[in-house]
Amino acid sequence: MIDIFKRNLKIKTISIFFAFFMWIYVMAEVDPIILKDYDQIPIKINNINILQENDMVLYPEPDLNAKIILRGRRSLIKQIQKNDLYINTNLKPPKIGVNKLDLDLDVPSNISYTIMPNNISLNIEKSIYTKKEIVIKTINGSNKDLKVDEISYSPKSTFIEGPKSLVENVDKLVCKVDLKNKSKNFNSKAQIIPVDKNGKTVEGVNIKDQYTYVDIGFTKTKKIPLILNLKGELGEGYKLLGYELNSKNINITGKIDEIEAVNEIYTQEIDISNLKENKNINLNINIPQNINSDIKSVNVSFKVAKLISKNLTIPSKRIEYKDNIHNLDISKNNLPDDINVKVTYTEENGKDITEKDIQLFINMQEKDTHPSKFRIKYNVLDEVENVQISPEYVVIGE
Template identity: 80%
Template sequence: MIDIFKRNLKIKIISIFFAFFMWIYVMAEVDPIILKDYDEVPVKINNIDILQENDMVLYPEPNLKSKIILRGRRSSIKDIQKSDLEIDTNLKSPKIGKNKLDLDIDVPSNISYTIIPSSIDLNVEENIYTKKQIVIKTTNGSNEDLKVDKISYSPKSTFIEGPKSLVEKVDKLICKVNLKNKSKDFNSKAQIIPVDKNGKTVEGINIRDQYTYVDIGFTKTKEVPLVLNLKGKIGEEYKLLGYDLNLKTINITGKIEQIDAIKDIYTQEIDISNLRESRNINLNINIPQNIDSDIKSVNVSFEVAKLVSKNLTIPSKRIEYKDNIHNLDISKNNLPDDINVKVTYIEEIGRDVSEKDVQIFVNMKELNSDPAKFRIKYNIPIEVESVQIDPEYVVIGE
């Protein structure tokens, strides 16, 4: 039996070596060893819930992706897709600050791998929760007549949460309310924005309330005329020549609806029945309720003159009959011998009035009745307040 194996031993050995090398060749050429790269394969952190349990948080957000290079037979690797791969790491005992974690991947034993990078650095911070006040900021309030009078909002504060370094950057919470084209009271929902001391938004902060609800109330300023509120009538022996307010208008401020309804503002009432001379008087201004004005009083100057009355007797023969176009017999008139004329004028005119100053006449063109009746008219060389003539008419031909 042993002799059988010993026969042609050299040929048999050569055949075995040939067969072996043929097997090596076939294996190398038909199912070769290859390398395959996979970029940005996601990294899964196991036990990450331990951070929340210990009031910790990852910050800044790490890049949880790495590159994988697989090495193995083509038959083993060719069907592996990127979605089939997941890199694992384990966060066992996190600490505040830098935590270095090794990366691993589960692949078949006949495949070798390289992970680039082979580890990741995770920065862990304390996760803090604090309360901040909300501040309302108005923008585009371009209408000079309208001013924000009331701002009410709810909530007035809320809680923010996040990494300690971020939360400590937050100076305040602001809500911007746009006043553009606003002409009456309104309410609005405004987003809450965390900002730093420079007014820049702090990103990455969790806010318990996303919005606050704001009510905006306006006041309006308007210029209105100022009116002197006079009472009574000046005495018969005096004349009010005029008065002058040192302010003709004032600015008033109040709720829009009230201001729009006001057309003018009156001074306090003043009785002029006892006014006997020119004088200056300070008067309060009657400002309506819930309306404001910087001006509370006004000065009025009254100019008063004393009147003088004089009774004159003028002979009727002095009447001048003008334009007797109807050829009436003026001798047939009903006039008495004397005509009474009462002249009233301002004392300050500075001269006395006598009968010689008064010219009386009738215009006979103005015939409009039968018998002919004409109003007696006058001319006086000075300015007078009134002239009363008795009788008032002359009748001709009666």
């Protein structure tokens, strides 16, 4: 039996070596060793909770990704999916400032790897929690007649949390409320924004309340007429020629619903019964409750004239008969020789009305009775208050 193995020993040895090298060749060609790199492989800090336990936080937020290169047989590398890969690291007892962590990759032992970089530096800050007041800021308030009167909101403050350097950079919490196209009271939900002293948003802090609920109340300004509140009448023999307020309108300001209900405002009441001459008087204005105005009093200037009554006698022969279209005999009239005329006019410097200033006439086109009866009319050169003629009518026989 042993002789069989000893026969052609040389040939058999050569065959064995040839088969071995052929196996090596086939393995190298069919399942070669390859390199494969993977970008953006996540780094997992296994004991990250230790930061929260010690009131610490990573800041600035690190890029917890790295590149890896795997080396191994193609058949093995091919089985590895990128989603299955993650890099491990652990925090040593953390400290404020820079902490250096080594990186490790969990892969089969017959696969080698390279991590780029092979360690990371993390900055750790103290995590602080503090309370800040909320400030409401209105924008786009372009309506000049409306002004914000009342702002109520809830909550008025809230807590912010984050890295010490960021939280200390927060000057205040601002909520912006847009007034564009607003014409009445309204409520709104406004986002809370942390800002620094320059008004720039501070990113990276956590806010307990994301919103505050705001109620905005407006006051409205409106121009309305100012009216003189007169009482009584001037005594006999006097006439009120007119009056003038030094302000004919008034601007009032108040809550919208109250302002809308007011369309005019009166001065305090003034009795003119005893007014007998031109006079300037200061009057208070009756401003409704809860409403403000740009003026509180007004000056009124009264112009008063004394009335003069004068009895005149005008010969009837001075009456002018106009448009005698019916050819009536005007000599057949019932008029007396003299016509009594009482004229009333306002007293003015140098003004005096006489018989010469008044012309009496009859319009004979106005015949409508039999016998014909006509009203005696007048023209006067100056403006008068009243003219009374006696007799009032003339009858002309046909």
